[in-house]
Amino acid sequence: MNNILEIKGLKKSFYQLEAVGGVDFEVKEGEILGLIGPNGSGKTTLFDCVTGIQRPSGGDVFFMGKRITRMKPHNIYRLGVGRTFQLVQLFPGMTVLDNMVMAIQESEGTILSRLFQIDESKDVRRAIELLEFLNIIHLKNEVAKNLSYGQQKLLDLGMVLMSDPKLIMLDEPMAGVNATLGREICERLVELNDRGCSFLVIEHNMRMVMGLCHRIVVLDYGKKIAEGSPDEIQKNEQVMAAYFGG
Amino acid sequence: MANRSNNKPIVWRLLHWGIFLGVIGLIPIIFGGNSYYMYVATLIGVYIITIMGLNLTIGYTGQISLGHAAFMGLGAYTVALMTLNGYSFWLALPLGASIAFVAGLILGLPALRVKHHYLALVTLGFGTVIYLFLSNEHEITGGFSGLPGIPRPSFFGINLSSNIAFYFLVAGFLVVLTIMMLWILNSRWGRAFKAIRENDMRAEMVGVSLLAYKLLAFAIGAAYAGVAGGLLAPLMKFIDPTAFPVHESFWFLIMLIIGGSGRFEGAFIGAIVVMLLPQFLRGAQQLYFVVFSAITLVILIFWPTGLAGLSDVFFRRVLKRNPPQLTK
Amino acid sequence: MFIQLVVSGISIGAIYALVAIGFTLLWQASRTVNFAQGDFLTVSAVLMFILVCLGVPFILALLVTVGISAVLLGYVVKRGIIQPLIDRSHTTIIVATIALSFLASNSISTFWSAQCKPFPQIFGMTPYRFGSIILSRQHVWTIVIAIALILAINLFIQRTKPGKAMQAVAQNREAAKILGINISSVTTMVFVMNAVIVVFAAMLIAPVYMVRFDMGAQLGLKAFYSATIGGFNQIRGALLGGFLVGVIETFTSAYISTEYRELVVLVVLIAVILIRKEGLLGTEER
Numbered sequence: 001m002n003n004i005l006e007i008k009g010l011k012k013s014f015y016q017l018e019a020v021g022g023v024d025f026e027v028k029e030g031e032i033l034g035l036i037g038p039n040g041s042g043k044t045t046l047f048d049c050v051t052g053i054q055r056p057s058g059g060d061v062f063f064m065g066k067r068i069t070r071m072k073p074h075n076i077y078r079l080g081v082g083r084t085f086q087l088v089q090l091f092p093g094m095t096v097l098d099n100m101v102m103a104i105q106e107s108e109g110t111i112l113s114r115l116f117q118i119d120e121s122k123d124v125r126r127a128i129e130l131l132e133f134l135n136i137i138h139l140k141n142e143v144a145k146n147l148s149y150g151q152q153k154l155l156d157l158g159m160v161l162m163s164d165p166k167l168i169m170l171d172e173p174m175a176g177v178n179a180t181l182g183r184e185i186c187e188r189l190v191e192l193n194d195r196g197c198s199f200l201v202i203e204h205n206m207r208m209v210m211g212l213c214h215r216i217v218v219l220d221y222g223k224k225i226a227e228g229s230p231d232e233i234q235k236n237e238q239v240m241a242a243y244f245g246g
Numbered sequence: 247m248a249n250r251s252n253n254k255p256i257v258w259r260l261l262h263w264g265i266f267l268g269v270i271g272l273i274p275i276i277f278g279g280n281s282y283y284m285y286v287a288t289l290i291g292v293y294i295i296t297i298m299g300l301n302l303t304i305g306y307t308g309q310i311s312l313g314h315a316a317f318m319g320l321g322a323y324t325v326a327l328m329t330l331n332g333y334s335f336w337l338a339l340p341l342g343a344s345i346a347f348v349a350g351l352i353l354g355l356p357a358l359r360v361k362h363h364y365l366a367l368v369t370l371g372f373g374t375v376i377y378l379f380l381s382n383e384h385e386i387t388g389g390f391s392g393l394p395g396i397p398r399p400s401f402f403g404i405n406l407s408s409n410i411a412f413y414f415l416v417a418g419f420l421v422v423l424t425i426m427m428l429w430i431l432n433s434r435w436g437r438a439f440k441a442i443r444e445n446d447m448r449a450e451m452v453g454v455s456l457l458a459y460k461l462l463a464f465a466i467g468a469a470y471a472g473v474a475g476g477l478l479a480p481l482m483k484f485i486d487p488t489a490f491p492v493h494e495s496f497w498f499l500i501m502l503i504i505g506g507s508g509r510f511e512g513a514f515i516g517a518i519v520v521m522l523l524p525q526f527l528r529g530a531q532q533l534y535f536v537v538f539s540a541i542t543l544v545i546l547i548f549w550p551t552g553l554a555g556l557s558d559v560f561f562r563r564v565l566k567r568n569p570p571q572l573t574k
Numbered sequence: 575m576f577i578q579l580v581v582s583g584i585s586i587g588a589i590y591a592l593v594a595i596g597f598t599l600l601w602q603a604s605r606t607v608n609f610a611q612g613d614f615l616t617v618s619a620v621l622m623f624i625l626v627c628l629g630v631p632f633i634l635a636l637l638v639t640v641g642i643s644a645v646l647l648g649y650v651v652k653r654g655i656i657q658p659l660i661d662r663s664h665t666t667i668i669v670a671t672i673a674l675s676f677l678a679s680n681s682i683s684t685f686w687s688a689q690c691k692p693f694p695q696i697f698g699m700t701p702y703r704f705g706s707i708i709l710s711r712q713h714v715w716t717i718v719i720a721i722a723l724i725l726a727i728n729l730f731i732q733r734t735k736p737g738k739a740m741q742a743v744a745q746n747r748e749a750a751k752i753l754g755i756n757i758s759s760v761t762t763m764v765f766v767m768n769a770v771i772v773v774f775a776a777m778l779i780a781p782v783y784m785v786r787f788d789m790g791a792q793l794g795l796k797a798f799y800s801a802t803i804g805g806f807n808q809i810r811g812a813l814l815g816g817f818l819v820g821v822i823e824t825f826t827s828a829y830i831s832t833e834y835r836e837l838v839v840l841v842v843l844i845a846v847i848l849i850r851k852e853g854l855l856g857t858e859e860r
Binding site: 074077083089094101104116120163 | 434440445453457
Binding site for chain 3: 304308310363366367368370371374375378381382496499500503533535536538539540542543546547550
């Protein structure tokens, strides 16, 4: 199996503070990899570095064999890396449908072609399909900021799916989501995974992580302290110590 | 456009176009005999073009610009200097717009690095530099004595020197530029501009090149001001630096806020209201500044959608439905 | 000549620094960029001038102006205008302060006077002589008073409880909230403080500039430049920026050209923004 994402010695420090201190791991094609660790262990910073929002201080990131370290976020996105956010990030003043179409309109063609692209029926159709899949189709003309938190979370996920990314990075998809909705999201993720999409998931909900992920990487204080199958991780003493006070 | 995500009643659009073209057509019929009124109407048209550009930069893309008077000055001085030296207006105007466009591109560059107050400061600094240049480089710009005797152009042999003829020229530009702006805002560019305003980090994360779009927002806004300036010069027949000080940019901002920032009608309503009222209440000009700045504060605090938001209230309260908008 | 220029540069720079400190305090407490800062200064100068003209002794006039300014330019502006807008975009607050600036300066020129009025020379006219060096009383006293004020502000922020609350709010609003600090009232306090600082700056500049409805416009802008050059989130940044702008300006007008003295400052400003946008002494904000 090929690696879809490779992270090699990734470092990020703010002033003297090291948020990520030389982390190595990879996501294999078709895999759901869980990324766990106590609060402040550098998980979100790592996501930011991979997606280009923050500049890593050292190390390298490869996506499908291509070096994406220090590339601009929009170019990384166009390569096929989609991402959701811990605190939902939408375009609050735009309609749900516009949010969805926005997520794909920049993926193809030149900037000039976008000025003259009149026919958007293909994108709109896809958006409607996905909104149906996520059960929020009835809200398609609603302004995003009027949605409930759970609905916003689904929209965030929907936007990521619009461009058919090869790798989806989810930052706490279960946080603030009720159990029923959580189960639904999980089902959707598995379904997508069956279609060949790879995942890198940050999550605190252990039951979900253990049930869903093929492998798990554990971070603590910006360093990788363990890596392995859910069973191995559950038996790892270092991990337990990091989580339950050691 | 086909398959628009949220279909707006076509009637609503036709109504707006009807009012727009109707007003343009009625003004010369009603006021055609009065050369001064035609002059004022033309002046308002020129300012609508400027504010429309500003609305793209600030209202739709969320990038503050305090240098708009300077862009207008660049267009005005280009047209004035070229036509005074015998070049055709029809060559000078596109050049003036292009110079403003390029200046907008250059000024847009800091917008990539800095936000908010820094951006306000950089654009303000640019406005100051242009103003200083216009006032002090006597050999080129005539300094404070200005440039008198700017000729009015002709259009395929039709002389446009009368106020009423020049009115039609400006009205023509206004209609064309309105269509272009509507096109831009309803295209994918418009959606990307709004996305940057709404959440620029997420916009970048869905593939929006902030570089390209922010520069475009600045440059197109500037080009509109450049065209407006290029029309202002032959309209007034005389220009001096005092028409383009930094305070003028603040004034544009006030027009936009009163009209409705981020609303297409905003530029039109703002320019008309702010420029027309003083004509009715002639005398103490300072008093308008007091009144309008006070109104701006009230609108900012209580009514962020400006006067253009009035129709929303009507739709929500009276018709109990979501108000349609001219742009997506 | 050289020393006189330095002193004159430092003296105007001290006023810039003072106004810039008020500016940065507002920024730190509420993320407000006050485009009306210069007009606050004008309002204060006009008030003081009117009182002095009515025959009120100068010290009393100063105190009364401090009181009025604290209420009007501090409390009322914060509660009436900034508070309702504080959760909206930065751009909204910028536009609001621009409108406020218009409102203040045009109200003065409409309802009071559009003319220049000479402010009394409160420090006296006879210059000080130190050997061959002749220094203007105005300059010397400006520097002394401004520095005393800046030290006092610094002491207040470093040593007192409300000052420490201000620092906490500036550094981390969330943490400050958890610590039980009432952010809104701290912000209001900072607005009042700024209003008081501005009155003293007005007192120092009025004898030089004369009282006029637009006397503050340039000054407010210079303070803004100073704060940006020095660093928006640091008092010492505003201080350095103020002196730098004052000295650069004085020397440019003496040796290069009066018309373009603003240009040189602007070039420095834009260079600083592009190379080190947090300012010479500022720290990066997230």
